[in-house]
Amino acid sequence: MKENKVYDLIIVGGGPCGLSASVYAGRSGMKTLLLEEYYCGGQILNTYEVKNYPGFESISGPELADRIQNQAKNLGIEIKYEKVIDFDLTQKIKLVKTQKNEYLAKTIILSLGASPRKLGIDREQELTGKGISYCAICDGGFFKGKNVAIVGGGNSAMEDAPYLTNLAQKTYLINRSQRYRAQATLLNHVKALQSQNKITVLENFVVTKLLGDNKLEGIIVKNVITDIESKIDIDGLFIEIGRVPNTDMLKGKIDLDDYGYIKTNGNLMTTCDGVFAGGDVIQKTLRQIVTAGSDGAICATSAFEYLHQNFDEKDI
Ligand SMILES: Cc1cc2nc3c(=O)[nH]c(=O)nc-3n(C[C@H](O)[C@H](O)[C@H](O)COP(=O)(O)OP(=O)(O)OC[C@H]3O[C@@H](n4cnc5c(N)ncnc54)[C@H](O)[C@@H]3O)c2cc1C
Incomplete structure (x- = not known):
């Protein structure tokens, strides 16, 4: 079913990057939808003990995920559990297709993470x-x-x-x-x-x-x-021999490197205007919770700036 509502931002993937982007999006007042295929938390749901996340000497992955998710929910982020299967990124208003619905958005954050090799x-x-x-x-x-x-x-x-x-x-x-x-x-x-x-x-x-x-x-x-x-x-x-980025459905839509990682600029915008990406799915050197969270913050802030530069204030 196609929704007529146009979101300011759709975040695809509810791992540390997507959840952190949600927190920043919620605080900036953007009408935001987070789409997650399984459970929010991503790879950290499979992490017994996280010992390198600043502020916690030790915390279980699921507890850390819960904390960030609650923070996002309390900021009014709408979360739906649907698998995204395709995008139309060719227009100014973008289309996100899930197995059940189609959604429209002015900006998109791709925080799709990676799967086991x-x-x-x-x-x-x-x-x-x-x-x-x-x-x-x-x-x-x-x-x-x-x-x-x-x-x-x-x-x-x-x-x-x-x-x-x-x-x-x-x-x-x-x-x-x-x-x-x-x-x-x-x-x-x-x-x-x-x-x-x-x-x-x-x-x-x-x-x-x-x-x-x-x-x-x-x-x-x-x-x-x-x-x-x-x-x-x-x-x-x-x-446990590494991960591959979840970018198969993006081939031909935005630029990927030879390994399938999304190419972004300094503001984490992809080669498609208004589409940002962060976390394990992008080309970078360190794939960790703290860097995924940092990317999420940058993506949401960049999306906010893009929105205000490219859409009428009355439409936001
Ligand atoms: C076993 C293990 C232990 C780790 N331990 C640590 C650690 O101790 N410290 C540390 O800093 N890092 C650790 N990491 C790395 C860390 O978990 C990742 O860097 C981080 O989770 C990346 O976050 P992300 O949001 O980019 O992606 P992910 O965590 O991969 O989240 C991506 C999300 O997107 C969703 N998604 C994917 N495709 C779709 C789709 N089509 N539609 C809707 N949703 C979709 C997925 O379901 C997932 O929830 C560990 C990783 C593993 C596997």
């Missing part, structure tokens, strides 16, 4: 939810007392490791090289677990095969230096 091996899709997971916080509990492996060498893999060693009987960490792209504190924690024999770290290994009929029963790993393969019996495989 897949290993890309046979049967990965088929065994997802049957032993393969991309979220230790969501699914770790299913593997209490069982054997699990984590694939990856970045922050997310290092955060999963202590969480899963607490639950599982045996935990492996599989990294394709001896290099890690993780913060020193996280890496040191994993090394400490390794020296206490609480985790087995396999460096220079990749997963080549998934075993099991209706559920995961093991994996074949290959040493990338010797090419020797071995079998590991596990019930759960947690894949």
Whole structure:
């Protein structure tokens, strides 16, 4: 159903960037709609403990998400739980299509975030939810007392490791090289677990095969230096090898870089006038909660300025 109402701003995606944009949009008085596919919070809903968000020595991801969402709601932001499936960005008034409705807006903020990168091996899709997971916080509990492996060498893999060693009987960490792209504190924690024999770290290994009929029963790993393969019996495989931006539906509508990240200028405006973007979905160097929040603030402030420069005051 197409709504005739024209919003000053539609924010697409309710993660830290979209929620923070909502707070700034609410305070500036813009008529704002936030569209979120699942639950507000985005990736931080899967974060057991956030230890690097200023003002909190430690806070759970869901609690932080709740706090920002309540702040936005108290400022009168309208939130609808609908998946956005397409945009028409060619006119001054833009169209946002969801699975249920069509909405009009003078400005748009794209805070679509990112999704887990897949290993890309046979049967990965088929065994997802049957032993393969991309979220230790969501699914770790299913593997209490069982054997699990984590694939990856970045922050997310290092955060999963202590969480899963607490639950599982045996935990492996599989990294394709001896290099890690993780913060020193996280890496040191994993090394400490390794020296206490609480985790087995396999460096220079990749997963080549998934075993099991209706559920995961093991994996074949290959040493990338010797090419020797071995079998590991596990019930759960947690894949944490990075993220890909949720920008498929934007191809051909705004400029993306070679990896699919949205290109923006200093005010976080995309190559389409009146369309702004921030958070994990844009081309940048640090993808964290604090930078997503900062982007959200800049996007909302830039959208406000654009609105006042491009629309009659009486229409705002
Ligand atoms: C396991 C894990 C641990 C992390 N730990 C930390 C940490 O300790 N500290 C830290 O600073 N950062 C951490 N990060 C990174 C941090 O979570 C991200 O940088 C941050 O969440 C990015 O926010 P965002 O709003 O840009 O995107 P996201 O959090 O990805 O939110 C995007 C939102 O958009 C929604 N969406 C996507 N497509 C659509 C659509 N078509 N229609 C409607 N809605 C849509 C999604 O459902 C989602 O809610 C962690 C990430 C992970 C995965």
